Amino acid sequence: DADVTQTPRNRITKTGKRIMLECSQTKGHDRMYWYRQDPGLGLRLIYYSFDVKDINKGEISDGYSVSRQAQAKFSLSLESAIPNQTALYFCATSDTYGTGLDEQFFGPGTRLTVL
C-alpha cells in the first residue's frame, strides 16, 4: 500500500462549491505539506504543518484552508472554488529535523478542475 494517499484522485466541480482534499500517511512523519502544481510554475507551497498544533501558511494560502485532524491526516479545503484553482494538488510528508533533513515524500496527486 502507498505510504501517502490522497483522495479523491480526480475531481470536477463548479465555481462556488466547497471542496475538501484529503491526505493520509502511514510513514509516521510529523510534517505534512500541501502544494499545487501549475504548468510552467512548478510546485508552490500552500500550507504546511509541523505537528498537529502547528499549521503555517505557505506561499499561496489565499483561498485555501487546512485541518490537521491527526498526525496522519491533513486536509485541504477550498471554501468557494474558483476556476484559477484548477491545478494538480500534491500532499507531502517529511520527517522531523534531527540529524538532517529528510526528503519529502509525495502522494499521487489530486487533479482538480473548477468549471
Added chain:
Amino acid sequence: AQKVTQAQTEISVVEKEDVTLDCVYETRDTTYYLFWYKQPPSGELVFLIRRNSFDEQNEISGRYSWNFQKSTSSFNFTITASQVVDSAVYFCALSEVYTGNQFYFGTGTSLTVIP
C-alpha cells in the same frame, strides 16, 4: 525573487546522448539542502537525491550524476547515455533551515528523450 531557477524549460535529446539539467539557487542561509525530483508522465514525484550545504562532493548513481558548486550556487544534474524512460519533468528544490525547512521548487525542466 525565485529561490530556485531552472532556466531550461524544455530539452530534447536523442537516445544515448548525455544531457545536463541546470539548477541555480539563491539563499542567505549557511545550512540548506538541495534536492532533485523526477516527475514521469504518470504524474508522481520521485525523489532522486538530497545534498546538504556542507557536502560539495559530487555524486554518481548509475547513469545519474550531480555536480554541486557552492561558488556558483549551482546543483546540476547530468544523465549519461539517456534512455526513453528518462523522459520526465525534473525539479530542483531548496530547503533552508532559517525558513523552517520549507521547500522551494524550481519551475522544472521537461526532458524528452527521442528514440
